Amino acid sequence: MKTTYVSSNAINQALRYSMLRMQADLTKSQKEMSTLRVADVGLALGSRTGLSVSLNRDVARLNSLMDSNALASSRLASTQTALGQLADRGEDLRVTLAAALSGNADPGVVRDDGSAMIEAMTAILNTSINGEYLFAGINTDAQPIADFSDPASPNRVAFDQAFFNRFGFNQDDPAAANITKAQMEAFIDTDVVPLFTGAAWSDWSSASDQPIVSRIGLNETTETSVSANISGVRKLAMAAVLSGRLMSGNFNEGAIAAVVERSLGFVAEGVAEVTDQRSATGVAETRIKNATTRIEMQVDLFERNIGDLEGVDPYEASTRVTALMTQIETSYSLTARLQQLSLLNYLP
Amino acid sequence: MSLSTALNIAQSALLATSRQTSIVSRNVTNASNPDYNRRLSMLQSDAPGVHMVSIQRAADMSLFRANLGAVSSYEGQASLRTAIEAMTQAVNGIDSASSPATAIGDLYEALQFYAANPSNASIAERAIDAARQVVRSLNNGAAAVNAARSQADRNIAESVADLNGLLAEFKTANDAVISATIGGRDASDALDKRDALLKRISEHIPISTITRDNNDMVITTTSGATLFETIPREVSFQAKLVYGATTVGNQVMVDGVPLPVGTGGDTNSAGRIAGYLQIRDQIAPTFQAQLDEIARGLISAFAETDQSGGALPARAGLFTWSGGPGLPAAGTVSPGLAGSISTNAAMDSTVGGNAFVLRDGGANGAAYVANTSGAASYSALLLGYQAKLDEPMAFDGSAGAGVSASVMTYSTNSISWLEGIRKSADQAELAKSALVARTSEALSNATGVNVDQELALLLELEHSYGASARLLKTVDEMLGTLLALAD
Numbered sequence: 001m002k003t004t005y006v007s008s009n010a011i012n013q014a015l016r017y018s019m020l021r022m023q024a025d026l027t028k029s030q031k032e033m034s035t036l037r038v039a040d041v042g043l044a045l046g047s048r049t050g051l052s053v054s055l056n057r058d059v060a061r062l063n064s065l066m067d068s069n070a071l072a073s074s075r076l077a078s079t080q081t082a083l084g085q086l087a088d089r090g091e092d093l094r095v096t097l098a099a100a101l102s103g104n105a106d107p108g109v110v111r112d113d114g115s116a117m118i119e120a121m122t123a124i125l126n127t128s129i130n131g132e133y134l135f136a137g138i139n140t141d142a143q144p145i146a147d148f149s150d151p152a153s154p155n156r157v158a159f160d161q162a163f164f165n166r167f168g169f170n171q172d173d174p175a176a177a178n179i180t181k182a183q184m185e186a187f188i189d190t191d192v193v194p195l196f197t198g199a200a201w202s203d204w205s206s207a208s209d210q211p212i213v214s215r216i217g218l219n220e221t222t223e224t225s226v227s228a229n230i231s232g233v234r235k236l237a238m239a240a241v242l243s244g245r246l247m248s249g250n251f252n253e254g255a256i257a258a259v260v261e262r263s264l265g266f267v268a269e270g271v272a273e274v275t276d277q278r279s280a281t282g283v284a285e286t287r288i289k290n291a292t293t294r295i296e297m298q299v300d301l302f303e304r305n306i307g308d309l310e311g312v313d314p315y316e317a318s319t320r321v322t323a324l325m326t327q328i329e330t331s332y333s334l335t336a337r338l339q340q341l342s343l344l345n346y347l348p
Numbered sequence: 349m350s351l352s353t354a355l356n357i358a359q360s361a362l363l364a365t366s367r368q369t370s371i372v373s374r375n376v377t378n379a380s381n382p383d384y385n386r387r388l389s390m391l392q393s394d395a396p397g398v399h400m401v402s403i404q405r406a407a408d409m410s411l412f413r414a415n416l417g418a419v420s421s422y423e424g425q426a427s428l429r430t431a432i433e434a435m436t437q438a439v440n441g442i443d444s445a446s447s448p449a450t451a452i453g454d455l456y457e458a459l460q461f462y463a464a465n466p467s468n469a470s471i472a473e474r475a476i477d478a479a480r481q482v483v484r485s486l487n488n489g490a491a492a493v494n495a496a497r498s499q500a501d502r503n504i505a506e507s508v509a510d511l512n513g514l515l516a517e518f519k520t521a522n523d524a525v526i527s528a529t530i531g532g533r534d535a536s537d538a539l540d541k542r543d544a545l546l547k548r549i550s551e552h553i554p555i556s557t558i559t560r561d562n563n564d565m566v567i568t569t570t571s572g573a574t575l576f577e578t579i580p581r582e583v584s585f586q587a588k589l590v591y592g593a594t595t596v597g598n599q600v601m602v603d604g605v606p607l608p609v610g611t612g613g614d615t616n617s618a619g620r621i622a623g624y625l626q627i628r629d630q631i632a633p634t635f636q637a638q639l640d641e642i643a644r645g646l647i648s649a650f651a652e653t654d655q656s657g658g659a660l661p662a663r664a665g666l667f668t669w670s671g672g673p674g675l676p677a678a679g680t681v682s683p684g685l686a687g688s689i690s691t692n693a694a695m696d697s698t699v700g701g702n703a704f705v706l707r708d709g710g711a712n713g714a715a716y717v718a719n720t721s722g723a724a725s726y727s728a729l730l731l732g733y734q735a736k737l738d739e740p741m742a743f744d745g746s747a748g749a750g751v752s753a754s755v756m757t758y759s760t761n762s763i764s765w766l767e768g769i770r771k772s773a774d775q776a777e778l779a780k781s782a783l784v785a786r787t788s789e790a791l792s793n794a795t796g797v798n799v800d801q802e803l804a805l806l807l808e809l810e811h812s813y814g815a816s817a818r819l820l821k822t823v824d825e826m827l828g829t830l831l832a833l834a835d
Binding site for chain 2: 005006007008009010012013014017041042043044045046047048049050051053054057060061064065067068071072130131132136137138139140141142208210212213214215218219221225342343344347
């Protein structure tokens with residue numbers, strides 16, 4: 001009689017193999033249940049592992065962009081405040097000059113206001129944060145504006161020299177009383193203006209024309225600083241210097257009128273241009289804000305994708321652990337029973 | 349006459365039973381020996397009433413062959429999977445944490461901080477440190493790949509030595525089988541030993557066997573080279589001690605024929621030797637080429653270009669190599685680049701460089717300085733490098749991770765490539781180990797021992813022994829009665 005044959009060794013081995021598999025699965029499932037992430041990303045995703053690495057890396061990159069955007073935003077906010085102060089001071093000077101033009105003001109008041117304006121401008125434009133000068137363009141380690149109130153300062157020397165070259169005496173010389181309105185206008189238009197608009201501006205400013213450029217998105221860069229060399233600043237400086245230095249008591253009325261007229265023109269243009277710059281700065285601020293919002297959304301999306309790729313359903317993981325444990329326990333008791341199941345135990 | 353015949357028959361029955369009992373006890377002793385084939389005792393009636401016991405050995409050649417094949421493919425797959433796993437972990441780390449891809453991502457972040465704070469010396473140093481990390485990751489990766497290859501080479505040498513030893517043992521076992529068969533003796537023990545050796549040989553190399561007259565066995569590899577015929581044939585292999593990027597390993601020769609190398613993650617390499625050959629000659633070199641391409645991509649992404657308008661050639665910037673300051677040839681693998689890539693000494697403060705050179709340019713002389721005014725917050729070059737990391741460039745298709753991609757993407761493609769192979773190797777190993785378990789079980793069921801059955805047989809033999817003894821006693825009594833009559 002031939003029956004299906006089973007060897008004792010095969011019975012033991014079969015249980016052992018399935019036992020090993022279940023125990024390996026159990027450790028894997030336990031890990032997944034506690035981390036809520038697949039136990040081995042490479043084995044779970046195979047050739048899609050690169051995608052998961054790339055997503056994780058992009059999330060880190062985007063987060064670093066958000067950090068640097070915060071830095072650029074704070075720089076722009078400081079710039080915005082400083083430009084606002086500059087425009088306010090310019091506006092104050094304009095009011096004084098307008099009053100002087102209508103003949104109501106003492107030239108001394110205008111002069112004091114002009115000098116104060118020069119000092120305030122220097123202080124505002126030399127603002128620094130984190131050791132970097134705000135208005136220096138990319139040349140952030142050098143103080144951008146030279147101090148005009150210091151008689152030895154190159155911009156002060158250049159201005160006084162220009163006056164002397166034109167008239168042959170200094171502002172406080174008695175002969176200054178003879179300067180006519182036309183002479184003064186000619187001096188301002190041909191000698192003073194180039195000091196501020198031409199290459200001589202380097203006596204005033206060591207700032208770079210190039211503003212700081214920052215990356216605000218993975219494929220987006222924008223200018224995130226304002227240079228002290230913008231035309232609005234130059235005009236305000238010119239108005240302040242004219243009213244601060246050319247309002248000496250020695251000048252006659254015609255010369256003073258020329259100075260006041262020209263100063264008023266420059267200050268009005270300067271305030272308008274600085275205000276334009278403020279709105280441009282506001283646009284940059286908005287761009288960064290929008291970019292940051294976009295990045296936040298991208299990070300959310302990427303994290304969701306990562307979750308879809310690597311995540312494990314906690315409910316499923318815990319059911320699997322429970323099921324495996326039950327199976328293993330069954331297997332244990334089965335082994336114990338099988339070991340007893342021997343003819344030997346029944347023989348007398 | 350008939351009484352003495354009965355006595356003789358009972359006597360031979362006792363003899364036969366005790367021999368059968370000895371076979372049962374041998375079977376029971378070897379119940380858990382996987383290399384033991386169950387013995388069957390066959391009773392033959394010779395002269396009337398005389399029983400001879402002959403021993404048969406349970407065997408199933410087709411199941412045995414299936415088992416040998418399964419063992420070979422499993423061992424090939426397992427050795428491949430283990431080696432890939434070790435290499436992946438050594439190069440990319442757990443969850444790709446120390447991979448070049450991750451290091452490049454960190455470098456990008458460091459550049460982002462640097463570009464946002466170009467005047468800050470410590471942030472500049474951090475960027476250079478991130479670059480050092482990238483270099484370390486590539487250098488270590490290249491070293492790990494070479495280590496994986498030389499490890500595989502050593503394993504092959506060990507396996508070949510083992511195999512030659514096993515073949516020599518096989519000769520002894522085969523001779524014993526032949527002489528037992530010719531002499532008409534029981535060859536079972538010799539056959540058990542020979543089969544056990546076949547199982548061990550098939551772990552190293554896939555085999556097929558032919559049995560000739562007198563149970564003489566010939567072994568060939570499945571690809572047809574002779575391993576054993578009357579005497580063992582030589583399996584030769586020359587190990588190499590050190591592996592570099594361009595080292596080509598020696599072949600394994602079986603009887604003068606080179607052993608073929610398998611392909612794929614679910615490999616068709618069977619036997620350990622083929623698995624090691626595959627990692628040494630295919631997977632590791634391809635991965636090495638990918639690391640070299642990543643290194644080349646980095647060197648060219650950070651190359652410095654002429655700023656003076658003098659049309660000078662581009663030179664290696666932040667990353668340079670043993671052939672610097674020129675750039676490696678575009679679009680083709682430069683073997684060993686991942687091992688020789690380094691940070692530029694002009695920018696590395698640990699060797700006397702200055703981290704601000706990365707911001708300003710000029711590691712290769714004044715013509716390459718972009719920030720001519722030396723402004724502290726110049727960020728154009730840094731922003732440019734960042735963009736370059738994301739810009740597609742041409743890669744060598746022979747490295748197997750794409751032809752056009754950014755360095756960033758190429759580095760993750762490489763991870764995908766390796767993990768893809770690892771996953772299919774792991775799944776195939778599972779399937780193949782299940783096949784080994786299944787065929788071993790089938791073989792064991794066909795040829796192994798069932799203790800219960802042997803015990804049942806023992807009970808039967810006990811009864812038959814008792815009956816024969818009773819017969820002897822009865823005949824003895826009958827003879828006694830007869831003799832008493834004669835008194």
